[in-house]
Amino acid sequence: xxxxxxxxxxxxxxxxxxxxxxxxxxxxxxxxxxxxxxxxxxxxxxxxxxxxxxxxxxxxxxxxxxxxxxxxxxxxxxxxxxxxxxxxxxxxxxxxxxxxxxxxxxxxxxxxxxxxxxxxxxxxxxxxxxxxxxxxxxxxxxxxxxxxxxxxxxxxxxxxxxxxxxxxxxxxxxxxxxxxxxxxxxxxxxxxxxxxxxxxxxxxxxxxxxxxxxxxxxxxxxxxxxxxxxxxxxxxxxxxxxxxxxxxxxxxxxxxxxxxxxxxxxxxxxxxxxxxxxxxxxxxxxxxxxxxxxxxxxxxxxxxxxxxxxxxxxxxxxxxxxxxxxxxxxxxxxxxxxxxxxxxxxxxxxxxxxx
Amino acid sequence: xxxxxxxxxxxxxxxxxxxxxxxxxxxxxxxxxxxxxxxxxxxxxxxxxxxxxxxxxxxxxxxxxxxxxxxxxxxxxxxxxxxxxxxxxxxxxxxxxxxxxxxxxxxxxxxxxxxxxxxxxxxxxxxxxxxxxxxxxxxxxxxxxxxxxxxxxxxxxxxxxxxxxxxxxxxxxxxxxxxxxxxxxxxxxxxxxxxxxxxxxxxxxxxxxxxxxxxxxxxxxxxxxxxxxxxxxxxxxxxxxxxxxxxxxxxxxxxxxxxxxxxxxxxxxxxxxxxxxxxxxxxxxxxxxxxxxxxxxxxxxxxxxxxxxxxxxxxxxxxxxxxxxxxxxxxxxxxxxxxxxxxxxxxxxxxxxxxxxxxxxxxxxxxxxxxxxxxxxxxxxxxxxxxxxxxxxxxxxxxxxxxxxxxxxxxxxxxxxxxxxxxxxxxxxxxxxxxxxxxxxx
Numbered sequence: 001x002x003x004x005x006x007x008x009x010x011x012x013x014x015x016x017x018x019x020x021x022x023x024x025x026x027x028x029x030x031x032x033x034x035x036x037x038x039x040x041x042x043x044x045x046x047x048x049x050x051x052x053x054x055x056x057x058x059x060x061x062x063x064x065x066x067x068x069x070x071x072x073x074x075x076x077x078x079x080x081x082x083x084x085x086x087x088x089x090x091x092x093x094x095x096x097x098x099x100x101x102x103x104x105x106x107x108x109x110x111x112x113x114x115x116x117x118x119x120x121x122x123x124x125x126x127x128x129x130x131x132x133x134x135x136x137x138x139x140x141x142x143x144x145x146x147x148x149x150x151x152x153x154x155x156x157x158x159x160x161x162x163x164x165x166x167x168x169x170x171x172x173x174x175x176x177x178x179x180x181x182x183x184x185x186x187x188x189x190x191x192x193x194x195x196x197x198x199x200x201x202x203x204x205x206x207x208x209x210x211x212x213x214x215x216x217x218x219x220x221x222x223x224x225x226x227x228x229x230x231x232x233x234x235x236x237x238x239x240x241x242x243x244x245x246x247x248x249x250x251x252x253x254x255x256x257x258x259x260x261x262x263x264x265x266x267x268x269x270x271x272x273x274x275x276x277x278x279x280x281x282x283x284x285x286x287x288x289x290x291x292x293x294x295x296x297x298x299x300x301x302x303x304x305x306x307x308x309x310x311x312x313x314x315x316x317x318x319x320x321x322x323x324x325x326x327x328x329x330x331x332x333x334x335x336x337x338x339x340x341x342x343x344x345x346x347x348x349x350x351x352x353x354x355x
Numbered sequence: 356x357x358x359x360x361x362x363x364x365x366x367x368x369x370x371x372x373x374x375x376x377x378x379x380x381x382x383x384x385x386x387x388x389x390x391x392x393x394x395x396x397x398x399x400x401x402x403x404x405x406x407x408x409x410x411x412x413x414x415x416x417x418x419x420x421x422x423x424x425x426x427x428x429x430x431x432x433x434x435x436x437x438x439x440x441x442x443x444x445x446x447x448x449x450x451x452x453x454x455x456x457x458x459x460x461x462x463x464x465x466x467x468x469x470x471x472x473x474x475x476x477x478x479x480x481x482x483x484x485x486x487x488x489x490x491x492x493x494x495x496x497x498x499x500x501x502x503x504x505x506x507x508x509x510x511x512x513x514x515x516x517x518x519x520x521x522x523x524x525x526x527x528x529x530x531x532x533x534x535x536x537x538x539x540x541x542x543x544x545x546x547x548x549x550x551x552x553x554x555x556x557x558x559x560x561x562x563x564x565x566x567x568x569x570x571x572x573x574x575x576x577x578x579x580x581x582x583x584x585x586x587x588x589x590x591x592x593x594x595x596x597x598x599x600x601x602x603x604x605x606x607x608x609x610x611x612x613x614x615x616x617x618x619x620x621x622x623x624x625x626x627x628x629x630x631x632x633x634x635x636x637x638x639x640x641x642x643x644x645x646x647x648x649x650x651x652x653x654x655x656x657x658x659x660x661x662x663x664x665x666x667x668x669x670x671x672x673x674x675x676x677x678x679x680x681x682x683x684x685x686x687x688x689x690x691x692x693x694x695x696x697x698x699x700x701x702x703x704x705x706x707x708x709x710x711x712x713x714x715x716x717x718x719x720x721x722x723x724x725x726x727x728x729x730x731x732x733x734x735x736x737x738x739x740x741x742x743x744x745x746x747x748x749x750x751x752x753x754x755x756x757x758x759x760x761x762x763x764x765x766x767x768x769x770x771x772x773x774x775x776x777x778x779x780x781x782x783x784x785x786x787x788x789x790x791x792x793x794x795x796x797x
Contacts, residue, residue: 042440043671074675143535179440181468228773229470230441260733260740275730282731286718288710297707298734305737307771333743335674335751 029325030355031249033219035157035212036174038252039183039237040223041230045254047074048336049223050176051092051100052329052344056354058098059345062171063164065156066091066102069149070178075102080338088156092338094345101170103156110148114205143193146186147202150209157212180222180237187213187220188244219249224319226256226312231319238322250325250353253316257331259309261302269306274299327351412789413704413768416749419756422667422696422763424787428455428563431665433556433658434695437568438669439679443700443767445469446774446783447669448567449477452500453489453777454784459496460562463555467505467548467569472775477502484509486555491777501561510547511537523640532637544569549655556658665695670755672702672748677755684759696763698787699752703745703769707738712746715739765789 036057038050047068054066065088068075073083079091084104092100153175161169178186185192189206212218220241224234234251241248261269268274276295283290283298319326328351329344348354415421427434428451436448445466452464463486469479477489479502486501515524515533527533537543548569555564658664666687670680680697687694719735722728756764767786774780 043442043673043676047675077675228472228775232471260736262729262733265730265733274734278728279731279734282722282728283718283735285725285728286721286731286735288714288718294707294710297705298738301705301707301741302734302737304771305741311772331740331744333740333747335747 029250029327030352031219031221032355033217033249034172035153035218036172036249037177037183037187037218037220038174038223039177039180039220040252040254041181041225041233042179044223044225044230045336046179046223047078047176048341048344049221049252049254049329050174051075051078051341052348053221053353054100054174055092055094055098055341055345056348057172057174058092058094058100059096059349060094061097062094063099063101063169064094065170065173066100066176067105067153067156067173068103068176069105069107069153070176071104071106073104074176075104078336078338078341092341105149105152107145107148110152114148114151143189143206144202147189147193147206147209150187150189151205154209154212157217177220180233183220183237184240184244184246187246191244213246215247218247220246221249221252222324223252223254225254226315226319228311228315231315235318235322238324248324250327251319251322252348252353253319253326253328255331256316256328257305257309257312261306261309265302266306266309269299269302270310272299272303274302325353327353412786412791413702413766415789416752416756416764416766418760420696420761420763421789422698422765424451424454424765424789425458427665427667427695428458428460428788431695432563432663433552433661433665434563434565435568435659435664435666436566436669437666437683439676442669442671442676444669445567446473446780447667447698447700447767447787448565449473449502450774450780450783450787451667452502452563452565453492453780454788455563455565456489456498456500457493457496457781457784459498461499461501461560462563462565463501463503463561464565464567465503465505465548465551465555466567467544469504469567470773470775472773474504476776476780479504484513484551489777498562505544505548505551507544507547508537510551511543514550519640527637527640530633530637530640532633533640536637549659553655553658660690660692662693664693666692667695667698669698669700671700672751674751677751681755681758684762694762696765697755697759699764699766701769702748702752702766703741705738705742705745708742708745710738710742712739712742715742 036050036053038046038053040046040049050066050068054064058064066075075091076083079102081091081102084091084102086104086106086109088101088103090099091102094100153173156170157173159169160167177183190203190210193202193206222234222237224230238248259266265274276299279295279298280290283294288294327348329347332340434448434451436444436451438444445468448466449464449469452462456462464477465486466474466477466479469477474480478487484503484506486503489500489502492498492500512528515527519527545568548566552564552566555561659666668680668683668687670676677699684694684697715735716739719732719739722732722735752764752766756762765787767783770779770782774783
């Protein structure tokens with residue numbers, strides 16, 4: 001059996017079937033990159049997967065920074081910590097002495113920091129805030145806003161720290177990025193500010209961000225569910241990111257159902273033709289009372305399950321056709337908590353998403 | 356297999372559907388959903404599945420007021436669907452609009468970013484920013500459905516063209532600031548959706564306008580954006596920036612003093628001089644053209660607060676989506692905006708909750724030990740997973756209802772496939788209005 005998570009791999013959670021077809025010459029995992037950008041359609045669990053990836057990367061003693069840029073404090077909610085200030089703080093430990101720090105990047109703060117760092121203009125910046133200039137720069141000129149956000153990410157990626165092995169403050173940075181619909185515009189900052197700033201510092205900043213987004217330094221991972229719309233968005237995003245030359249990473253399938261019925265039973269369940277006598281006999285054997293209502297309910301639930309698994313199988317094939325490395329984590333019926341993050345991190349490691 | 360007396364449905368149907376009547380005491384089944392059996396999936400999906408139907412009319416949760424969807428559809432003039440991304444907002448908006456049209460009203464649905472196949476089913480193949488009649492709508496009640504997809508840039512361009520001379524319009528349309536603002540400012544889409552809503556409303560052509568809101572990062576953006584854009588375009592900064600264009604370079608510094616000097620210094624340093632000139636030109640053009648964006652934003656706001664408007668907050672049973680819904684409900688309340696209620700999509704439910712997760716799994720394990728009845732064991736495991744999912748979703752929903760005990764809501768059962776035709780939208784409409792299969796037939 002070939003390694004899991006390679007290009008073209010279809011790997012079911014159950015591990016029952018593995019189809020592998022490596023695509024040579026394409027970048028593929030394990031993803032040893034300085035910057036991991038995690039995107040996905042809204043509701044696919046992008047933040048959860050960014051958190052799991054950060055823990056997976058930190059495992060074994062590395063120091064990782066997990067960042068978010070949309071002002072929603074999702075990292076704090078994920079790790080069950082108080083809201084993050086504009087300041088890096090440790091939110092989790094990983095097995096083997098690893099550490100995950102987190103930062104919620106705020107465009108206004110990033111602008112002030114930027115003014116201070118490059119022009120020693122923090123006070124002027126604050127004064128400008130009063131007349132709405134900061135608002136202007138960060139809100140109305142959208143390219144500028146994105147340059148500030150990605151610029152801060154870039155700064156963290158490149159930040160030196162002589163006291164650490166490797167000489168860098170973080171071994172890698174994980175960005176919980178805007179959703180797939182906006183990702184290529186968000187990252188393709190040079191093009192975005194081109195109309196606004198043909199030269200000058202904003203342009204230079206944009207160019208330095210693009211330098212971090214080279215394939216050997218960064219990867220954009222796409223989170224999806226096995227449903228039509230998220231898969232369609234993933235397919236579109238792969239095309240769009242490729243078109244603008246941004247470095248593609250893997251596809252992470254979230255909330256995959258493990259097929260619990262055998263293939264032939266599944267077919268019967270979808271037709272409403274499951275062997276009810278057999279279910280009744282089994283339920284009796286297990287010491288439960290096989291009322292008609294119970295058997296009806298169970299048969300209906302089995303058909304729903306079979307329908308869902310069939311849909312997922314079809315969507316999984318669409319994902320596999322992208323030829324990207326695919327990683328998969330299961331549906332957690334009880335809901336995601338901090339423990340889930342660690343479980344998912346272990347799964348991503350087991351599928352060799354990270355080295 | 357015995358059939359309920361007097362039940363004239365074919366047995367195959369009965370087997371899966373009559374289970375509803377067997378509500379266990381543990382289950383808080385409302386009378387409305389308890390009696391009549393459930394609906395089958397639409398003909399459109401028959402090719403994929405002819406099995407037992409998903410039951411979309413779920414038991415309504417005890418203690419929460421029910422959102423009366425039909426009453427809303429029959430009386431309101433504007434319905435705004437909002438919620439965070441990925442919760443089925445567009446589908447809900449389209450389903451509401453279709454149902455209102457088939458109940459006899461002239462309806463237009465303004466969608467922002469529909470999934471490709473849903474757009475196709477609504478005939479939204481061309482992005483021409485004009486409502487088009489949707490084919491295949493049942494017009495026997497005298498209604499019709501038009502649909503349009505918002506083209507944000509085009510809407511903005513149209514405002515420019517409508518409010519200025521051709522030369523001025525041309526200069527503005529070519530300005531890089533205008534181009535950036537009109538195509539990518541995070542608030543422009545929201546603002547233009549409101550602008551379009553105002554335009555559609557002004558025509559008086561429709562009884563009801565259903566608006567889907569942009570997939571903003573947060574549901575709150577939608578309420579904030581029009582004012583934000585209005586404030587910006589009408590704000591102090593713009594007045595400062597306007598000064599040079601109005602008074603010429605020299606008067607500029609004199610009029611505004613040291614503050615603006617510092618401002619231009621910083622802006623020039625950070626953004627470059629060319630950019631400042633473009634901006635100044637852009638702002639000057641805008642001001643002569645609109646004379647008060649804020650007034651426009653306020654007008655939009657008033658329209659939204661009017662009687663005849665209802666907000667429907669859409670959520671999925673996920674912690675983040677319901678948290679957003681919660682914030683949004685509070686915010687609407689604080690703004691005095693008329694909230695109709697909450698739609699929770701994609702809920703799962705079980706007809707056999709009396710068989711708990713633990714007992715179900717224990718039973719499955721017992722069968723496994725003896726290596727017998729693998730089908731029954733599998734079915735018990737499926738049941739355990741479903742009950743687990745259903746209880747988590749119910750817990751999340753309860754959290755919302757305890758914080759908002761007076762907010763009416765309606766739940767829609769999860770479908771095992773996506774909706775992309777009118778038949779599917781109609782089914783969602785039935786689920787929203789809690790119409791049972793048999794009522795529909797009669």
